[in-house]
Amino acid sequence: MLTYLARRIGQSLLTVFLTLTTVFLLVRLAPGDPAAAYAGPTATSADLDAVRAKFGLDEPLVNQYGIFLRDLFTGNLGTSYSFHSPAFDVVMSRMPYTITLAVSAIAVTALVAVPLGVWMARRADTKRELGANVLTIAGQSMPDFWTGVMLLTVFAVLLPVLPASGFTSWSGLVLPTVTVAVLQLALVSRLVRREMTTALAAPYTTVARSRGVAERALAWRYGLRNSAVPLLTALGTRFAALLNGVVVVEVVFGWPGVGSLVVRALATRDYPLIQATVLVTATLAILVQLLVDLAYPLLDPRVRLGKAA
Amino acid sequence: MTEHTTPLLDVTDLQVELITARGVVRAVDGVSFTVHRGETVTLIGESGSGKSTTAMGVLRLLPDGLAVLSGSVRIAGRDVVADPGVAHAVRGRTVSLIPQDPMTALSPVHTIGRQLGDALRLRHPELSRTQARARGVELLAQVHITKPETRWKAYPHQFSGGMLQRILIAIALAGEPELLVADEPTSALDATVQASILDLLMELQERTGIGMLMITHDLGVARLVSDRIHVMKDGRFVESGPAEQIVARPAAPYTRELLSAVPRLGAWDEGEPVRQGAAS
Ligand SMILES: Nc1ncnc2c1ncn2[C@@H]1O[C@H](COP(=O)(O)OP(=O)(O)O)[C@@H](O)[C@H]1O
Ligand SMILES: [Mg+2]
Numbered sequence: 001m002l003t004y005l006a007r008r009i010g011q012s013l014l015t016v017f018l019t020l021t022t023v024f025l026l027v028r029l030a031p032g033d034p035a036a037a038y039a040g041p042t043a044t045s046a047d048l049d050a051v052r053a054k055f056g057l058d059e060p061l062v063n064q065y066g067i068f069l070r071d072l073f074t075g076n077l078g079t080s081y082s083f084h085s086p087a088f089d090v091v092m093s094r095m096p097y098t099i100t101l102a103v104s105a106i107a108v109t110a111l112v113a114v115p116l117g118v119w120m121a122r123r124a125d126t127k128r129e130l131g132a133n134v135l136t137i138a139g140q141s142m143p144d145f146w147t148g149v150m151l152l153t154v155f156a157v158l159l160p161v162l163p164a165s166g167f168t169s170w171s172g173l174v175l176p177t178v179t180v181a182v183l184q185l186a187l188v189s190r191l192v193r194r195e196m197t198t199a200l201a202a203p204y205t206t207v208a209r210s211r212g213v214a215e216r217a218l219a220w221r222y223g224l225r226n227s228a229v230p231l232l233t234a235l236g237t238r239f240a241a242l243l244n245g246v247v248v249v250e251v252v253f254g255w256p257g258v259g260s261l262v263v264r265a266l267a268t269r270d271y272p273l274i275q276a277t278v279l280v281t282a283t284l285a286i287l288v289q290l291l292v293d294l295a296y297p298l299l300d301p302r303v304r305l306g307k308a309a
Numbered sequence: 310m311t312e313h314t315t316p317l318l319d320v321t322d323l324q325v326e327l328i329t330a331r332g333v334v335r336a337v338d339g340v341s342f343t344v345h346r347g348e349t350v351t352l353i354g355e356s357g358s359g360k361s362t363t364a365m366g367v368l369r370l371l372p373d374g375l376a377v378l379s380g381s382v383r384i385a386g387r388d389v390v391a392d393p394g395v396a397h398a399v400r401g402r403t404v405s406l407i408p409q410d411p412m413t414a415l416s417p418v419h420t421i422g423r424q425l426g427d428a429l430r431l432r433h434p435e436l437s438r439t440q441a442r443a444r445g446v447e448l449l450a451q452v453h454i455t456k457p458e459t460r461w462k463a464y465p466h467q468f469s470g471g472m473l474q475r476i477l478i479a480i481a482l483a484g485e486p487e488l489l490v491a492d493e494p495t496s497a498l499d500a501t502v503q504a505s506i507l508d509l510l511m512e513l514q515e516r517t518g519i520g521m522l523m524i525t526h527d528l529g530v531a532r533l534v535s536d537r538i539h540v541m542k543d544g545r546f547v548e549s550g551p552a553e554q555i556v557a558r559p560a561a562p563y564t565r566e567l568l569s570a571v572p573r574l575g576a577w578d579e580g581e582p583v584r585q586g587a588a589s
Contacts, residue, residue, distance in 0.1 A: 203413040207477070210368055210408075211428050211484055212401025221427075222416050300418050301464040 004306040012286045023278045027271050034269035038081050078272030087276035098257035102242035104173055105180035113185050117192020118219050140186035148179045148252035165254035176253045180246055184238050191234050195227035228299040236292035240285035315386045316343040317488045317520040322380040325366045336362040338544035349521040351531040354541030360524045364492045369396035405481035407491040411473035415465040421476050422461035428483035448479040471502035492524045528567050532556050540564045
């Protein structure tokens, strides 16, 4: 167990490090000049040189990388060009919003998709099940900005019951949550349906039925419980993805999370901010994955960590 | 002697049609038989002859979309073919199933105690979890599971096939049924373990007077446990009669074929090989 944890943490650190290095190189190799973005359109070439010198961008790439590594290991992620404050602090000020949206969207997804998937499995191949399936797929196929704008139009403009933008009260969470959840719903509900269908056709279900267990209990107690590992995997993966920020939804709803921050950081070539965002979100995503993996043996006693089941 | 009492199981002209990709298959083609209290009636036949379909039809465990039943199956006088509600009412109370493959017959993510406890509480909702556990431990001891208290919390993959089949028998008994339907209860097990499971079933029958519908393809098993035997082929009975008669004076050529293929039963041995990682 401890060996397993140590190995996983080692792997995670390596993954984060490689991701960071890739991002470090990519942002610098991509076209665009942070100095130009920083100094504005009227800047002279002398101004630009001054800015480059200030940010250390006049150094050769290798030196820049060396400085980046040295700072990284002392816990310094640099100062954001556009916010003029430590990049890490800027990211962390946005994280609560992204985490709030991710938690709320995953919770709503699970609360709707799990009963829906159970229902679909129990009524597999009926017309109503087909209808539900088509609806969820339609939801998944709609571009998220489209879903978002539609919801905004209906609930913030036509019947102004919910705020259109920003996070001024908890009601501001509703529309972004629904928009994100609609995207996840088809995927998760169909996964639940598929896993449940397998479980409900398994010999142990027939044997349980033969001893008088009611259909409802078969579905919820045996079927769903036996689908727990793939379900948790799917929810964990979706959640980790949401922690990277839901760019389009955050922009449409003016949500002050990491997604909209990344858009701004990229537009201004704010290298330290981009790097800090990647570091924080990648670390969180890996942490979520690790927690999910650690939960497997609790959900399926046949699973041994670090070994094939 | 038993003619005047209502049989536990009274099957009349049962037909089962299976709707398959290749069309409708009449897997069971008009069979009739009865099982009385304290009796073991065996359906024997080679693989594919319709034995399991008969057993599952009797319990109405064939999916509605897959199987069409006709005829009648009276369990303690009530017809499960005419009324699916009867099947719900009798399953786990009047009749229980002992499955063919014990390795896949229990939910792998629930402890055996949970599954046995649930079965007990289904029959006796008034039992608390602790009471159900006390009774379940007793049942496990009855089917000769050693150290039942410690094994209560173990998962199916921690047991050998033979032990799982004992546990499944305990679970079947939890509903205090009058009739057991055993679909090849030993064919997935080692020969020595087979004998001990059959021994256990006969011991239980002696003690409780439970009726048994035994399914097997093995005439050695049939001879050992049966009062009456029905020889099945292509969904029909080709020969029926008391066990001694079928074994000593088989009339149908098909039965003689089955007889000539009788495998030897293993020693009456209690020892069971335990799989690696089994609970101790
Ligand atoms: N799920 C199924 N789909 C299609 N055909 C089936 C199915 N189950 C059984 N059958 C067919 O029904 C017949 C009887 O099968 P079964 O009752 O399982 O026989 P037995 O238990 O005697 O081996 C066989 O011909 C088999 O091919
Ligand atoms: Mg069979």
